[in-house]
Amino acid sequence: MRPEPLGYDSAMGTGPARQPSRQASRLPPITPAQIIDRAVELTRDHGVDGWTIRQLAAALQAWPRVIGYHVGDRDAVVHGVVEHVVAQIPVPSADTPWPEWFRRILHDARPILRRHRGTARQIVVLGPVVTSFAPALDAGIGSLLRAGFGDHALDIYRYLANIAFMLVAAEDERDDFPHARATNNQFLASYRDDDAHPGLAAAARIAGERPLNRESIERQERDFFDQSIERSIAGAEVLLREILDRR
Amino acid sequence: MRPEPLGYDSAMGTGPARQPSRQASRLPPITPAQIIDRAVELTRDHGVDGWTIRQLAAALQAWPRVIGYHVGDRDAVVHGVVEHVVAQIPVPSADTPWPEWFRRILHDARPILRRHRGTARQIVVLGPVVTSFAPALDAGIGSLLRAGFGDHALDIYRYLANIAFMLVAAEDERDDFPHARATNNQFLASYRDDDAHPGLAAAARIAGERPLNRESIERQERDFFDQSIERSIAGAEVLLREILDRR
DNA sequence: ACCTGAACACCGTTCAAGT
């Protein structure tokens, strides 16, 4: 939750560290694109909530005010970062059958979003304001319409996309509480032989069999994501069959 | 995203406003329970991210340090708030058939969590560390085991609970961007007659038919929540049938 | 044991000049 401190020399509190100022070193004017690019880099290294406007300014060798001048407030910068990240997600062609279309795009989106912690949450909050999502929305809705979802297409798109992005957002946030997983496992383990709580005892047994090293946790998270998507597609398929049967 | 300013007279920056201090007025020592109760009230009025330690202290007529002394840092206070809120969710008995068990608890949890904005997100992040969740976990897993989910019981519980709480969390966060919905609708509407983007055009048409007044938006959100749960239960049912067929 | 102040090291944003 709390952003880790960065390495920048921002000892002065205000001001772009001790580096010479842009004007003094006759640097060219900063562009909005440069600001967003730097913000994307900082997001890659520290997550969306892991850098401050002041640190971004320092990284650009500029004063905080410059960012406000060219891009806007912090929310505007974050929005720019999200647009940049979303644009990297490959969009399957609209004639892909809908289950495969969603499997593919959501599977590909996960690592891209995970590499930029906190962007998944922003996508859920902002919604289609993220204009670089337009191609995905167009193709995805198109794919659902051809399958016969009719007026349910929009809600099913939202259902599947929301679940995927929210799951990634949850993974992102749990990264910031590395101790929480251990505490949770300990808590569950304490019920292992508790006959009065058979559900908790079973949960403890199931969770207890899973290895806890870094890479196997990563695999478990990926599996849970993939299976959740698979189940949700199955749920949507049930609805589709109902719609088609009704005709 | 940004907390709205509260009405407290915290003009002094530090210190519990102008009220007489606890010691001077011979008030009894503050208890952790009192601190959490007040924090729950503030959460009800302004959301988990809508109050500061300093404002909580002012509401208690105490200095910020007192909260750290009795409860801990801000995360500890928030954890206390979450425990208090989760304890209010009624847990259906363990012999309820699993689809009905989840329908009931998730349906009942939504308004309680919505009344305390930001707590749903905390639940997803914290996981079972929230000890007041133990009864629900015990009964829910029990219900899934009796249905025949076997070792999948834990993951299915996580799947259904995660989706519900994440959906509520997303609703909470969108409350803080009331303009985002309007912007999104405008954005979609601009594609209404765009033949080059049939998917977006269809989405615009579907969204355009929905009324935009406050109460009908609330109903749409509730419906989307209920239908998402229903679809996810259907997805879990598909898995259950596979498991049972395999035997 | 519990509370009081003040201080510390931060935030994002704004203001008024400068070049």
Next chain:
DNA sequence: ACCTGAACACCGTTCAAGT
């Protein structure tokens, strides 16, 4: 048009005393 400083109004947490 763009950048520079300083200032403003906040944060959460810590420190050193007080009662």
